[in-house]
Amino acid sequence: MAADNGVGPVPVLSVVAGLAIGAVFVHRQRTRRDAMISPELFRHRGFGPSIAINALATFAMMGSAYFTTQYLQSVLGKGALEAALWSLAPSVCVGFAGPAAAAAVQRGANRALVIGAGFLSGAIGYGILALAGTDALWTVLIGAAVLASGIVTVMSLVTDLAIGTVPPQRAGSAAALLETGQEFGGAMGMAVLGSVGTAVYRSDVEDSLGHGLPTGTLHQARETLGAAVAVAGRVKGRAGEQVLDAAREAFTGGMQIASAAGAVVLLAGAVLALVTLRRVGPPAGPRAGGVDSAGAGEPAARDEERGAAAPETGEAAEVGAAAPEMVPGR
Numbered sequence: 001m002a003a004d005n006g007v008g009p010v011p012v013l014s015v016v017a018g019l020a021i022g023a024v025f026v027h028r029q030r031t032r033r034d035a036m037i038s039p040e041l042f043r044h045r046g047f048g049p050s051i052a053i054n055a056l057a058t059f060a061m062m063g064s065a066y067f068t069t070q071y072l073q074s075v076l077g078k079g080a081l082e083a084a085l086w087s088l089a090p091s092v093c094v095g096f097a098g099p100a101a102a103a104a105v106q107r108g109a110n111r112a113l114v115i116g117a118g119f120l121s122g123a124i125g126y127g128i129l130a131l132a133g134t135d136a137l138w139t140v141l142i143g144a145a146v147l148a149s150g151i152v153t154v155m156s157l158v159t160d161l162a163i164g165t166v167p168p169q170r171a172g173s174a175a176a177l178l179e180t181g182q183e184f185g186g187a188m189g190m191a192v193l194g195s196v197g198t199a200v201y202r203s204d205v206e207d208s209l210g211h212g213l214p215t216g217t218l219h220q221a222r223e224t225l226g227a228a229v230a231v232a233g234r235v236k237g238r239a240g241e242q243v244l245d246a247a248r249e250a251f252t253g254g255m256q257i258a259s260a261a262g263a264v265v266l267l268a269g270a271v272l273a274l275v276t277l278r279r280v281g282p283p284a285g286p287r288a289g290g291v292d293s294a295g296a297g298e299p300a301a302r303d304e305e306r307g308a309a310a311p312e313t314g315e316a317a318e319v320g321a322a323a324p325e326m327v328p329g330r
Helices: 009-031 039-043 047-075 080-087 091-106 111-129 137-164 168-209 215-221 225-235 237-277 294-326
Strands: none
Touching (some): 039 047, 039 168, 047 080, 047 111, 047 168, 047 237, 080 137, 091 137, 111 137, 168 237, 215 225
C-alpha cells in the first residue's frame, strides 16, 4: 500500500494498531500464570537474542528471493523450469556452510564471531547483487550463493543455541518460537525490501515511459514487472521492446537499491550478534553423570563416597567378627 500511494493515514494507523495489539498481547502473556508463551524462556541467556537474530536472517533470505526469482524469469527471460534449475546452483555452497560453521564452533571458535562472520558474508552477497545489470546471470548466482551461505551459517548456530539454552521440557516451545520468528522475519523481508524495490521500479518506469504510452497502458506496466512483460507482448514492435527494456532496467534498479538496504540490515545484524552473544557460552549438553551442573553431579558424588567407604566398612566387620574369639583367651 505504501508503495502504491506513499505514506498515508491508513498505513500509519494499521502499523500503530498492530503495535498496540502486540503490546497488549505481551502484557497479557507476562501477567498470566498459564501464558501461551512462557516468559521463563526469555530469562535464559541467549534465547531472546537467538530468536531476534534468526528472524533477521530469514528477513534477508526471503527479501533476496523476492528479486532473484523474478530476475531469472522476467529479466533474463528464462522459463520456469530453467530458472528453477539455475536457482539450485547456490545450494551447493549452502550445503557446506552450515556444517563448516558448526565444526568451527565445536573446535573452539567463538560463536558470536562466527555468527557475525555469517552476517558479514550475507552483506557481501547483497553487495554483489547490487552490482548486477540486466544481463548478469553469474553475478546474481554468485551473490545469491554468498548471501545464502552466510545466512545458513547464522541460522544453524542460533537454532542450536536457542534449543540448547532452555530446559529439555521446554524444547518444543523454543522450537515453535523459532519457527514463528522465521515466518515473521521472512514476511517482513519480502514486505520491506519488496516495497523498496517496487517503489523504485514504478518511479523509473514512469520516468522512462510516461510520455510514450497511453495512461491505462502505463498504469498497467508500472504495477509489476510481469504486467510490463504482458503489456510488451500486446504492444508488439519497437514500442513493445521499449516497454520491456524500460521495465527490466527499472526492476534491476529496484533490486540494486533493495540489495543495498539489505546489506545495511545484515551489517546491523552482525553488530547485534557480537554485542548480545559475546558472553553467551555454548549450549548445555545432556545432563548426566555430574557433567553439567552441581545438582546433576550429586548422585555420582554420593556413589563415589559410598564406594570409597566400602573398604573401611569391610575392615570394621572383620574386627567385629574377631572380637568373640579373643574373649575366651582372657
